[in-house]
Amino acid sequence: MPPKPAPAAAAPSSAVQTLWKAYNEQTSDRLKFIDAFLVFLMFSGIVQFAYCVLITTFPYNAFLSGFGSTVGQFVLTASLRSQVNPENKNEFKEVSPERAFADFALGSIVLHFFVFNFLG
Amino acid sequence: MLSFCTFVLFFLSLSGLLHAKSSDGDSVLVVVEEAHKKDFTIFFDSLKEQGYELTFRAPKDETPVVAEHDVPSFAHIIILASESKNFAKDITPQSLVELLSGGTNLLLALSTKQTALSSLAAEFSLILPPPSTPLVSFFPERKDPLTVIPVPAPASSLILSPKLAPVWFSGAPHALGNNPFLVPILRAPAESFAADTDSGADALVDATEKGGEGFWAGSQLSVATGFQALGGARVTWVGGVDLFSDKFAKKEVSKGVKSGNTQFARDVAAWTFQESLVLRIDSTTHHLANTTTPLEQYTTNDNIEFSAHISRFNPKKSTWEPYSGIKDMQLEFTMLDPHIRTALLPVPGSPGKYSVTFRAPDRHGVFKFVIDYKRKGWTHLHSSTTVALVPPRHDGYPRFLSAAWPYYAGAISTSVGFFLFSAAWLAGESREKKAKAKAQ
Secondary structure: OOOOOOHHHHHHHHHHHHHHHHHHHHHHHHHHHHHHHHHHHHHHHHHHHHHHHHOOOOOOHHHHHHHHHHHHHHHHHHHHHHHHHHHHOOOOOOHHHHHHHHHHHHHHHHHHHHHHHHHH | OOOHHHHHHHHHHHHOOOOOOOEEEEOOEOOOHHHHHHHHHHHHHHHHHOOOEEEEOOOOOOOOOOOOOOOOOOEEEEEEOOOOOOOOOOOHHHHHHHHHOOOOEEEEEEOOOOOOHHHHHHHHEEEOOOOOOEEEEEOOOOOOOOOEEOOOOOOOOOOOOOOOOOOOEEEEEEEOOOOEEEEEEEEEOOHHHHHHHHOOOHHHHHHHHHHOOOOEEEEOEEEEEEEOOOOOOOOEOOOOOOHOHHHHHOEEEOOOOEHHHHHHHHHHHHHHHHOOEEEEEEEEEEEEEEOOOOOOOOOOOEEEEEEEEEEEEEEEOOOOEEEOOOOOEEEEEEEEEEEEEEOOEOOOOOEEEEEEEEEEEOOOOEEEEEEEOOOOOOOEEEEEEEEEEEOOOOOOOOOHHHHHHHHHHHHHHHHHHHHHHHHHHHHHHHHHHHHHHOOO
């Protein structure tokens, strides 16, 4: 007896749909906003890396700073996300969301300082 | 005191009147046997006419010496005593070579006899036939002895005057080695050969039996050959002293046609004594293209303009005149090897100036601009200027390249994104507080 292809194909798509639905319903707006920023940074990094691989690495310092800024910003934003997520409250007992954002902002400003120094 | 000044002035005006024809000096030492001095009056008179000061000396005389305290006493030396076995102790092959490297020009006549000069000739890559074998020719048919030969002048020659009548020659020929500094002046006629005068035609028969081996014949032989030393001094070897004699100068080649000997002697002396084909580099400059000041160091990939000013000596006016006639000169930009070798061509419109603009190699180090121009007959030109070629300074590289715009856009968009993100985050926080306040 041949397997029925329809349920097999439907199962992953329904799993993605379930995941997407659960994400939409259970994630707070703040975390969604952070995720949107993370996705933007990821695409920006992919585009720069593809340009470097496919077209030119010259000038290399500009690539390093451009790509590094997206990676660094991604790391900082990801750590902000984990610190402000209510589910991780037990992990970061002594870090309030305000303190997390202040760390994030200071880290980002230092990162951008180095990036723009290295860019030209 | 006054009389001394007038004396000096008199001498200055006198030296002005005498035309200094050579670019190298006017003093000539002629080494000739007292008895043969009168045989060469036409040659000596033509030299005096040109403004040379001749000093005569017999081969065995001790004075005047050729060099005092290692300083050459004369600008040029003519040795017409080719038959002399013994010279005074200051005229030896060694001392002549030393004079030559000191810049003294030599005009030397060889003979069929084995002398000190013939062993010196071997050092200049001239290969002489065995002793007592003069140049012999049966052609053209003539009443003269077999060893007295009219040698036709080459059709085109840098050194000799154009349309020179055949030159009477009697003496030993020489073959030329492969020394690059040799300048052939007059080749032997194609029908001539070196042989014992007694045997004559027998030598031909012997040579034919041997398959021509060891036979000195044909136009590969030379009867007059120049040599220009690295220092620029010139030597001319002539196979027989009679070429300069009055007898050959007056002898007719054919009915009504005077021989070319007088003019030939004049041309050879002019070349040997640095009158003709004398060049010099007056100055060289280098600078960035579109600027005028020379730099001590250039940056890799700079466009550099190099120019040289070259003069040629004009014996008629005894002045140096700008010369733009060199078409095959090259400039090398060298660090151990030439990294760039390019044509250095005359600039139209500015006489004597040769210029080229080229891009420096993408390689840093200590480089030299080198001109090394060696052509047979002409003065060798050499010039070398050292400059440093350095990589660009830290701020010398190009910035904000168009190729890097994706990276700039990425960095800027990240910053802008961060700024908007922070603003929205803070705004959201205050809105939440308000909402909380309302709820309470």
